Amino acid sequence: MTEQNTQVTGAPIAWRALRMRPDRWSVGALLIAALVVMPLVSVLWIALNPSENIWPHLMATVLPRYMFNTLVLMVSVGVLCAAVGTGAAWLISMYRFPGSRWLEWALLLPLAIPAYVGAYALVDFLEYAGPVQTFMREVFGWASSRDYWFPEVRSRGAAIIVLTAALFPYVYLLARAAFREQSACSYEVARALGAGAFSRFLRVGLPLSRPAIAAGMAIVMMETVNDFGTVDYFAVQTLTTGIFSVWLDSYNAGGAAQIAGVILLLILLLVTLEKISRRNSRFYRMSRQQRPLEKLRLRGLRGWIATALCAFPFALGFVLPFGVILGHALENAERWADPGLVTAMLNTLSVGGAASVVTVAGALFMVYGVRLAGRGLPRLILPVTTIGYAAPGAVLGVGLLIPLAAIDHSVADLAEALTGQKIGLLMSGSAFAIVLAYCVRFFAIAVGAADAAMGRVAPSLPMAARSLGRTPGSTLRAIYLPLIRGSVGTALLLVFVDSVKELPATLLLRPFNFNTLATRVYDQASLENIGDASPAAVLVILVGLAAVALLARANR
Secondary structure, eight states: OHHHHHHHHHHHHHHHHHHHSOOHHHHHHHHHHHHHHHHHHHHHHHHHSOSSOOHHHHHHTTHHHHHHHHHHHHHHHHHHHHHHHHHHHHHHHHEEOTTHHHHHHHTTGGGGSOHHHHHHHHHHHHSTTSHHHHHHHHHHTOOSGGGSOOOOSSSHHHHHHHHHHHHHHHHHHHHHHHHHTSOHHHHHHHHHTTOOHHHHIIIIIHHHHHHHHHHHHHHHHHHHHHOOHHHHHTTOOOHHHHHHIIIIITOOHHHHHHHHHHHHHHHHHHHHHHHHHTTTOOOOOSSSSOOOOOOEEOOHHHHHHHHHHHHHHHIIIIIHHHHHHHHHHHHTGGGGGOHHHHHHHHHHHHHHHHHHHHHHHHHHHHHHHHHHHOOHHHHHHHHHGGGGGTSOHHHHHHHHHHHHHHHHHHHHHHHHHHHSOOOOOSSTTSTHHHHHHHHHHTHHHHHHHHHHHHHTSOTHHHHHHHHTTOOHHHHIIIIIHHHHHHHHHHHHHHHHHHHHHOOHHHHHHOOTTOOOHHHHHHHHHHTTOHHHHHHHHHHHHHHHHHHHHHHHHHTO
16 A cells, blocks of 8 residues: 555655656757847856956047947937837827828838938038038039038037837837727727817827837837947047947956946836836726727818828838938949949848847747746746847847857867867957847847747647657647748748848947948048949848838738
């Protein structure tokens, strides 16, 4: 009897032990998570343990200026994007007016224009030799710049305008989705109580969509902190430009890591404030069948004013920069055959393609491993891996290059001691570091797509496959991948597009004489060679348009 009881009680113990034993999927998921989080941990470690501590010097000299400019840009761009994006989303969602149908999708097109390309186009359009001032001198008979006043083009204000024009679609997209999901009943009640159009927006529409607008503002502010090309071109000293100055000009990696640590704390504070602002906001649908909003028609002057208000940000964010860059590209047709452009395009395809494949494959493995494990630790770590998207590219560059260079030197010294051959820097001296930075930076995009796609697969399908003797790997290949291939393709495209446009991380991590399309645009534009930069810029924009088309199709 005792022996029988021992067998009965021993079975659950053995089963629990088997469940606690780590499998290769959960171990692999934890390793991928560690690789993604490693650059951020590295930044904090180097910042707290610098070889030469220049923190007191930074605090006494440049850091207050870096912080002030960064905060001014963040707040200004965030508020302007919230105003422009929310206003445009409200008009598009609530009213019909001339051009409203095509403007609904045209307002997404500025996402295809990197902010630094918009900066180059705006300066070229408004500078002394540009068409605006040239036209003014011809019309009014002015001979030189001393005869008239014109606002400073390369200034902090101009940087705010360019970043707003490039980033407002983030708020527009989220706010439009929030307005479209609202019930017509709320607005009918407000109208019956005598509320006018502006009052309905202020008291009904805005409070109900506030979480979406706050999320859009948070994304805009994080992208503002990440920007380097725009603020560098306008000579605005921010925390991101400070990383480049301290590291590349002063050759102080510890100081660069300390500035990167400040950026990380700023991003963490921003994310925390966004979460707190939505903590007590709960909005629910009170019925299963809610009546959608019916758009009101604006006629006459009011309709054309609405058209102008929506068309202006579209023109400033897409028509102007694309028109200027395309004009230069057509005027300099011989530049399309430049060997440097061909090399940059091939480099972009190689690193962007490799990063998209590796990122999506890693995300699929990790999400599937977390679902298989069903344990607390992998599920807790999964959201942590998405923090790389919030970290600016310059921060990731610092967090990757320093540890990779140390590993490279150790491996090279060991190889030379054993074989007598110099193998060079295998990781930091090649495109490997760029690919790894792209993977960490855009891992959140792939994880989000993979998690959402796998969540739509009925659990009975993989369970049936496992009951028929399929292994976890064969279940992934035979069941999941055929059903989620559309989402996988979308994730591949989005990661590739963001990799093509990424500038700060590429500038910091690229090997000698290695250019992508983004760095070629930056290098040529920094030398005031807009004509040489324009073909590469057009290619970057065309790649971005593919992602915008995909986004518009998904949000119909």
